[in-house]
Structures are given as structure tokens and as C-alpha cells.
Amino acid sequence: MSEDSVIEAQLPLESVGARLMRAREASGMSRAQMAELTKIPERHLAEIEANNFGALPARTYAVGFSRSYAKALGLNDQEIVDAVRAELGQIEPAPVRGLPAFEPGDPARVPGSRFAWFAALAALLVVIGGFAFAWRSYYSPAGTLPSALPAETSAPAAAASQAPAPAAAPTGGPVVFTAMAPKVWVKFYDGTGKQLMQKEMAQGETWTVPQDVADVKLWTANPQALAITVGGKTVPKLSEIQQTLKDVPVTAAALLARGQGGVAAAPQAAASQPAPGTAQTAIPAPSVAVPAPSAT
Secondary structure, eight states: OOHHHHHHHHSOOOOHHHHHHHHHHHHTOOHHHHHHHHTOOHHHHHHHHTTOGGGSSOHHHHHHHHHHHHHHHTOOHHHHHHHHHHHHHHHSOOOOTTSOOOOOSOGGGSOOHHHHHHHHHHHHHHHHHHHHHHHHHHHSOOOOOOOSSOOOOOHHHHHHHHSOOOOOOOOOOOEEEEESSSSEEEEEEOTTOOEEEEEEEOTTOEEEEOTTSSSOEEEESOGGGEEEEETTEEEOOSOSSOOOEEEEEOSHHHHHHHHTTOOOOOOEEOSSSOOTTOOOOOOOOOOOOOOOOOOO
16 A cells, blocks of 8 residues: 555545535536525535534435535545435434434425415414304304295285286277167267268168267167277167157267266157158047836
8 A cells, every 4th residue: 555545544634625626617607606506505505515514404405405415526426415305414323213304305495484474364364254154154143944834825816916907998099880680770870960872771780970070969769789989899788678768868978977877968758750661550549338218
């Protein structure tokens, strides 16, 4: 064995931190540049180079940061990690077997203090919201349940709503007479006696009372055979039986008054003046009893 080999064997071995610092200086990079490249705080790099792994936040950070430092310098990261673990084993007990140890490989993915504050604030808001909801649910009055009874409906009101509305009564308009049988004799005249129309109406024939003539009247012997409409709406007949009627007002106002129970001009019976075509009935003379002559 040469003298140089003996001297080298007697020299103390180089620490992990010293190897990393020597490799960094050989690459020409400053510690600040290395911190920018690896996203590891510069103070942690200084602790690693000083081989002061106990000053790092935890064992996992010491191993993870050393791994990233070695990769950035092109060194064997597994060899560096084994050396770091050996160093840590001398200053603290090894982790319990069976439980995997977390070792951050990339410091950029390790959540920072700002993220930790945000996470804590979010958790606090969730807890406060849960307490508020539980408090409100406990002290708020119960909701109103729907009634199981059927809704009450007014039977008379429902029946009234379903009943058909009565037809509107006529209020005026042209007066039209229609013959419901053949040969219905009629005579229409005004208040002065001036004749407006006189004939025997055929079945189905109609005649409209002039609206510009006042006090139109009717003379007929068959009122039951005449249908009457006022403004296109049917009104009651002048009579339901056969009889002679004279001087019956047939204006719209007079006919509507009759239908509504009003008082109209009373027609005069035409017994003294029978209508044309009506046979007169001879009244038989009272019989007088003549006494028979007595026998002498």
C-alpha cells in the first residue's frame, strides 16, 4: 500500500452536506440559484449543506429535500438518501416498521403555509355552518303539514256555477208576426185607424211591424196561430186559444210589457163586428107557451 493511500484512508469521510455543496460549487451555481431551481428555501439548503438535518421541519422534509438537491446536481439520489437516513438514524430513532414514511420528492408539490391557512379557514367555516344549521333545525318551529281532510266545497255554489245561464230577455227591435197555420186573417192599423195591412196570411208567411209608425194595433180571429218575435227573440203569443181580438197594441214596448206582466191596452172583443169569413150564429127566440082552447 502506498503512502498516499494510507493517508487517504486515515482522513475522515466527507459528509452528505459537504458532497452536495462541493457538487453545487463545481457546477458554478450559487445557493440562491439552486433554491430557485429546486423550489427549496435557501435557508434549508444551507442547513443541508451544513449537515444539520435536525434543523429541518421533519425527517420527511430532510430526506425529500436531499433527494431533490441530488437530482438537480446530477448525483445518485438514492445514495444521497441512504446517507441522509444514516445521519438521521444517529440523531433520532427510526420510524416504526409497517407504517410508510412520507418523503416529499418534489418540494414544489408540498403545500406551503398559505395553503395550510386557507385549509384551516375552510374547515372552520364548515364547522360553523354545521353548528348554525343544527341550531336552526333544533329551535325552528315545525312546518305545517298538509291536511288529510278533503277540501270543503259549497254544493249550492257548484250547482249554481254548472247551471246554464237564462237567456237574456229582449229589450227591443223589430216586431215580426209569423203565421203558424194556413189562412190566418189579420188586420194591422195605426192609432188613427189607418190600415197598414189586411189579408189572410199563408202558413209560414211573415210580416214586420213598421218601426216608424206609432201605436200599431192588430185585429184577428186566430191569435193562437201567430208566432211573435221582438228583436229576433220569441215572446208569448197574444192568446193560446182561438178568439177574436181587436185593438191589440203590437209595438215592441207593448208586447214586452205583456211578457213582463205589465199592463197594456186591453183588447176589445169584436163580438159586435165579426171578422170577415166568420159566420154569425143566430140567436133562437124564446118559446112562448100558447094555452089550448078550452072545450065548451
